[in-house]
Amino acid sequence: MTAHNEFKKGSAEILILALIEDRPRHGYEIAKLIEQRSHGELEFHVASLYPMLHRIERRRWIEGRWIEKAGQRRRRYYRLTAVGRKVLAAQRRNWREFIRAMERVALVEHA
Amino acid sequence: MTAHNEFKKGSAEILILALIEDRPRHGYEIAKLIEQRSHGELEFHVASLYPMLHRIERRRWIEGRWIEKAGQRRRRYYRLTAVGRKVLAAQRRNWREFIRAMERVALVEHA
DNA sequence: GTCTATATATAGCGTAGCCATATATGGAGG
DNA sequence: CCTCCATATATGGCTACGCTATATATAGAC
Numbered sequence: 674m675t676a677h678n679e680f681k682k683g684s685a686e687i688l689i690l691a692l693i694e695d696r697p698r699h700g701y702e703i704a705k706l707i708e709q710r711s712h713g714e715l716e717f718h719v720a721s722l723y724p725m726l727h728r729i730e731r732r733r734w735i736e737g738r739w740i741e742k743a744g745q746r747r748r749r750y751y752r753l754t755a756v757g758r759k760v761l762a763a764q765r766r767n768w769r770e771f772i773r774a775m776e777r778v779a780l781v782e783h784a
Numbered sequence: 785m786t787a788h789n790e791f792k793k794g795s796a797e798i799l800i801l802a803l804i805e806d807r808p809r810h811g812y813e814i815a816k817l818i819e820q821r822s823h824g825e826l827e828f829h830v831a832s833l834y835p836m837l838h839r840i841e842r843r844r845w846i847e848g849r850w851i852e853k854a855g856q857r858r859r860r861y862y863r864l865t866a867v868g869r870k871v872l873a874a875q876r877r878n879w880r881e882f883i884r885a886m887e888r889v890a891l892v893e894h895a
Numbered sequence: 896g897t898c899t900a901t902a903t904a905t906a907g908c909g910t911a912g913c914c915a916t917a918t919a920t921g922g923a924g925g
Numbered sequence: 926c927c928t929c930c931a932t933a934t935a936t937g938g939c940t941a942c943g944c945t946a947t948a949t950a951t952a953g954a955c
Contacts, residue, residue: 679875680882682793682911682942691890701933711885721912723935728910746920746933764790765891771791772883774822779802780876793911793942812902832943834904839941857902857951 678714685717685725687768690753690761693735699748700726726751734760789825796828796836798879801864801872804846810859811837837862845871 692703700723708716717725726749729735734757741747753761803814811834819827828836837860840846845868852858864872 678878678882679794679797680791680879683790684886685911686790688886688890699933705932707889710889712888714881714885715889718913719934720914720916720936723933725911727935748933767789768791768886768891770825771789774825775795775799775879777823778818778821778826779799780879796942810902816901829944830903831905831945831947834902836942838904859902 681715681717684715685721686729687761687764688715688717689722689725689729689751690734690757690764693751693753694758694761697750697752699740699750701748703751729757733757792826792828795826796832797840798872798875799826799828800833800836800840800862801845801868801875804862804864805869805872808861808863810851810861812859814862840868844868 688707689703692698692706698706701719703726704717704719704722726735726737730737730751733754735751736754737749737751739747740750799818800814803809803817809817812830814837815828815830815833837846837848841848841862844865846862847865848860848862850858851861
């Protein structure tokens with residue numbers, strides 16, 4: 674159901690990690706990218722996203738630093754750590770396993 | 785991650801509805817089927833499952849009735865209601881949308 | 896006689912995502 | 926000029942889902 678999909682829970686981590694895989698991004702940018710790339714089907718409210726960023730930074734999966742530019746609100750850019758890269762790879766494997774398992778149990782008819 | 789996959793949250797409903805699509809089943813049977821068919825990758829603890837069954841029965845998606853047989857603990861068999869059938873169809877559509885959206889955002893490289 | 900599988904149930908916990916609200920700045924439009 | 930919108934981050938309080946632990950009860954195996 675677009676912005677209120679019941680399957681969304683637990684998917685924020687992998688989305689964040691994947692989006693900063695190639696280059697650092699700030700929170701607001703990540704939120705907008707998720708919304709745009711999913712055509713509005715996944716929409717993490719910033720109020721969910723910022724605490725999530727803090728959590729996974731505490732776990733050392735990502736590392737943030739403040740960037741200040743004149744005439745601009747300060748932004749916190751997050752980059753993926755080595756640990757985060759491993760976690761992302763593991764979550765991608767888990768994701769594949771999960772959708773295969775879902776298909777076997779409940780969605781056999783047109784997996 | 786087998787029994788503790790981070791993507792599991794929110795998936796119980798569709799699994800339950802799908803498993804009683806063709807014939808009524810009781811809670812314990814549903815739990816065992818999820819575990820077996822997913823080869824242990826999805827494992828909903830019965831302590832999660834029974835409250836979930838009560839919840840979706842209150843929503844009228846499923847309807848349960850007690851079956852008692854001699855020399856057997858009583859079982860509550862749940863069948864899918866007409867509403868439940870529509871919800872299941874909608875959740876299957878949402879599921880397809882969701883995995884497509886996830887691929888677009890985060891898993892492009894080998895969707 | 897105890898252990899395991901079957902079968903259902905509740906209390907209490909942690910966490911993810913939600914809404915509301917707060918703060919702050921730059922640019923566009925009336 | 927002033928208000929609105931987009932940008933940008935943050936917190937408090939809420940709900941829902943799945944968890945552990947615990948309880949009850951019976952049949953069959955060892």
